[in-house]
Amino acid sequence: MKNIFGHTQFETPYALLLLLLVPILAIWLYKNRYNERAKFLYSNLAAFGNFKTLKNKIIPVLAGFLLLSIALISVGIARPRSVDVTAKTKKTKGIDIMLAVDVSASMLARDLKPNRLEALKKTAIDFIKKRPNDRFGVVLYAGEAFTQVPITSDHRIVMQAIRKINFRQLFNQLDQGTAIGMGLATAVNRLKDSKAKSKVIILMTDGVNNTGEIDPNTALELAKEFGIKVYTIGLGTNGYAPTPVGVRPDGSFRYQNAKVEIDENLLKKIAQETGGKYFRATDNQKLDKIYKAIDKLEKTEIKETKYYNYKELYRPFVLSAVLLIFLVGILRYTWLKSFV
Amino acid sequence: MTTKDILKKVRKIEIKTKRLSDHIFGGEYHSSFKGRGMTFSEVRPYAFGDDVRNIDWNVTARYRTPFIKVFEEERELTMLLAVDISASQWFGTRGQLKREMITEIVATLAFSATQNNDKVGLVLYSDEIELFIPPQKGRSHVLRIIRELVDLKPKDTQTNTAKALKFVYNILKKKAIVFLISDFIDQNYEDTLKIVGKKHDLTGVMVYDPMEKEMPDLGLITIKDLETGQAAFVDTSNSKVRRTHNAHFLKRHNYFKKAFQKAGSGIIWVPTNGSYIKKMLQYFNARN
Numbered sequence: 001m002k003n004i005f006g007h008t009q010f011e012t013p014y015a016l017l018l019l020l021l022v023p024i025l026a027i028w029l030y031k032n033r034y035n036e037r038a039k040f041l042y043s044n045l046a047a048f049g050n051f052k053t054l055k056n057k058i059i060p061v062l063a064g065f066l067l068l069s070i071a072l073i074s075v076g077i078a079r080p081r082s083v084d085v086t087a088k089t090k091k092t093k094g095i096d097i098m099l100a101v102d103v104s105a106s107m108l109a110r111d112l113k114p115n116r117l118e119a120l121k122k123t124a125i126d127f128i129k130k131r132p133n134d135r136f137g138v139v140l141y142a143g144e145a146f147t148q149v150p151i152t153s154d155h156r157i158v159m160q161a162i163r164k165i166n167f168r169q170l171f172n173q174l175d176q177g178t179a180i181g182m183g184l185a186t187a188v189n190r191l192k193d194s195k196a197k198s199k200v201i202i203l204m205t206d207g208v209n210n211t212g213e214i215d216p217n218t219a220l221e222l223a224k225e226f227g228i229k230v231y232t233i234g235l236g237t238n239g240y241a242p243t244p245v246g247v248r249p250d251g252s253f254r255y256q257n258a259k260v261e262i263d264e265n266l267l268k269k270i271a272q273e274t275g276g277k278y279f280r281a282t283d284n285q286k287l288d289k290i291y292k293a294i295d296k297l298e299k300t301e302i303k304e305t306k307y308y309n310y311k312e313l314y315r316p317f318v319l320s321a322v323l324l325i326f327l328v329g330i331l332r333y334t335w336l337k338s339f340v
Numbered sequence: 341m342t343t344k345d346i347l348k349k350v351r352k353i354e355i356k357t358k359r360l361s362d363h364i365f366g367g368e369y370h371s372s373f374k375g376r377g378m379t380f381s382e383v384r385p386y387a388f389g390d391d392v393r394n395i396d397w398n399v400t401a402r403y404r405t406p407f408i409k410v411f412e413e414e415r416e417l418t419m420l421l422a423v424d425i426s427a428s429q430w431f432g433t434r435g436q437l438k439r440e441m442i443t444e445i446v447a448t449l450a451f452s453a454t455q456n457n458d459k460v461g462l463v464l465y466s467d468e469i470e471l472f473i474p475p476q477k478g479r480s481h482v483l484r485i486i487r488e489l490v491d492l493k494p495k496d497t498q499t500n501t502a503k504a505l506k507f508v509y510n511i512l513k514k515k516a517i518v519f520l521i522s523d524f525i526d527q528n529y530e531d532t533l534k535i536v537g538k539k540h541d542l543t544g545v546m547v548y549d550p551m552e553k554e555m556p557d558l559g560l561i562t563i564k565d566l567e568t569g570q571a572a573f574v575d576t577s578n579s580k581v582r583r584t585h586n587a588h589f590l591k592r593h594n595y596f597k598k599a600f601q602k603a604g605s606g607i608i609w610v611p612t613n614g615s616y617i618k619k620m621l622q623y624f625n626a627r628n
Binding site: 034038039040041042043044045046047048049051053054055056059336 | 559562565589
């Protein structure tokens with residue numbers, strides 16, 4: 001039971017049920033106020049008149065004191081205490097994740113909306129946001145590969161970098177083609193010195209390895225060597241997709257339906273041999289799901305130690321109850337000289 | 341109380357009070373309540389010191405020695421003891437309860453009466469008339485009176501003196517000696533008293549406990565009224581409360597005195613720690 005009195009909570013709230021006794025007891029006491037007591041049998045009560053002296057008036061007050069002390073003790077038994085939680089998150093070293101993103105021209109295909117690259121960017125950013133304890137890096141590759149962002153825990157930079165991936169700029173900078181081996185190897189290179197418990201590469205592609213200086217199988221061996229897990233994602237629908245096939249004089253792309261070709265066997269193999277998993281993203285929702293699945297598979301354990309500083313508050317309750325009882329007792333036997 | 345206990349108690353009271361009535365009271369009682377007149381009972385030889393006026397000349401002439409006529413007081417008086425046995429009698433702080441003292445007083449009076457050849461009757465009352473024993477003579481009758489007084493459990497707890505007086509007035513056709521014995525924790529009996537007092541030789545005996553007169557400081561106590569059964573917290577440490585209590589007693593006492601005096605009756609009042617013998621002797625002496 002929390003937050004009855006702000007930050008105060010009761011350890012044994014059931015003891016508060018004792019409070020119900022108080023009104024019952026009050027009624028009982030009132031009904032039996034003359035019974036259960038030593039009575040002086042006298043011949044003529046009327047002789048005393050009908051004075052209500054101070055002592056007469058104090059009797060119900062004393063009874064009230066006793067009831068109050070019972071109530072206070074009940075609260076005391078319930079053990080009220082204020083909690084001061086100092087949560088110290090022990091950040092376990094999260095895992096290191098490299099995102100290897102294919103930026104070949106085919107990534108502009110519109111089978112995912114608005115196109116594969118944009119969909120990927122959005123999903124990747126969401127993924128990063130969800131994993132605050134991990135370090136991320138980004139490798140972009142087409143016919144060749146380069147590291148956009150090295151492994152870092154500064155997620156802001158990583159997300160910004162992903163947002164800024166601009167195909168047109170890259171198109172002019174990079175060789176054309178899809179060098180999966182290059183992308184993977186570059187990512188491995190970035191991860192090889194990492195001391196993280198778990199190293200993960202998420203390799204995204206939409207085509208077949210058709211260029212590059214490093215063969216994907218070699219890159220795979222490298223990844224295995226360094227104990228890096230590779231999740232592979234194949235982007236693109238089954239069948240045909242509107243794919244850019246040329247550039248118009250004004251710079252815009254010419255689209256044409258082309259068969260989507262993904263080297264699934266390779267991707268599967270890479271995933272399998274490194275202990276990762278292969279996914280196929282045929283549309284935006286699928287892609288989202290894949291990232292969620294990876295998110296689940298790569299659970300980072302976060303050790304959070306919570307320090308509960310309890311401050312027991314029963315003392316004033318019990319103390320005042322005891323004081324009240326004493327007060328009643330002392331008054332009874334001294335000033336009142338009575339057994340009321 | 342078993343019968344044995346009752347008899348034991350009755351016997352105890354008898355022993356105590358009979359001695360009193362024989363030796364101390366008898367004469368005083370006799371002279372206090374006079375009969376209606378003197379009747380001739382016998383003639384006997386004249387002795388020195390006899391009143392010459394009482395010489396029976398006829399008999400003297402016949403026997404040639406002086407004979408004197410002896411008269412005896414015509415007594416055959418009736419005494420009625422009206423006793424309050426309401427619950428308030430079960431109070432007493434000095435050795436005995438009011439009820440016990442009243443029982444002794446009744447026994448003493450009853451024995452004195454029998455000894456003087458008077459009839460004794462008993463009326464026990466509370467709020468109602470609890471018991472009436474018609475006047476009769478004899479020791480066993482007195483013992484019965486004592487037994488009833490020791491044993492009877494009243495049906496009612498309250499007191500109604502006026503009702504008892506009315507009852508007494510109705511049952512007694514001839515003039516009688518009436519003792520009304522009570523603590524007189526009651527009101528409004530003055531008028532009835534006047535009527536009874538006019539017809540009978542009435543005496544009021546008020547028995548009270550000293551604590552009824554002056555309440556000591558007992559602190560705050562729960563007091564339960566014996567008669568009404570009501571309870572209340574009474575702060576006896578408060579002097580105002582105690583003064584009120586005392587004033588109430590005095591008022592009651594004054595009412596008692598005034599009422600009986602107005603009715604032309606005698607009064608005796610005795611606290612439970614006092615000597616009723618002394619008080620009663622004083623009273624009888626004062627009557628002579």
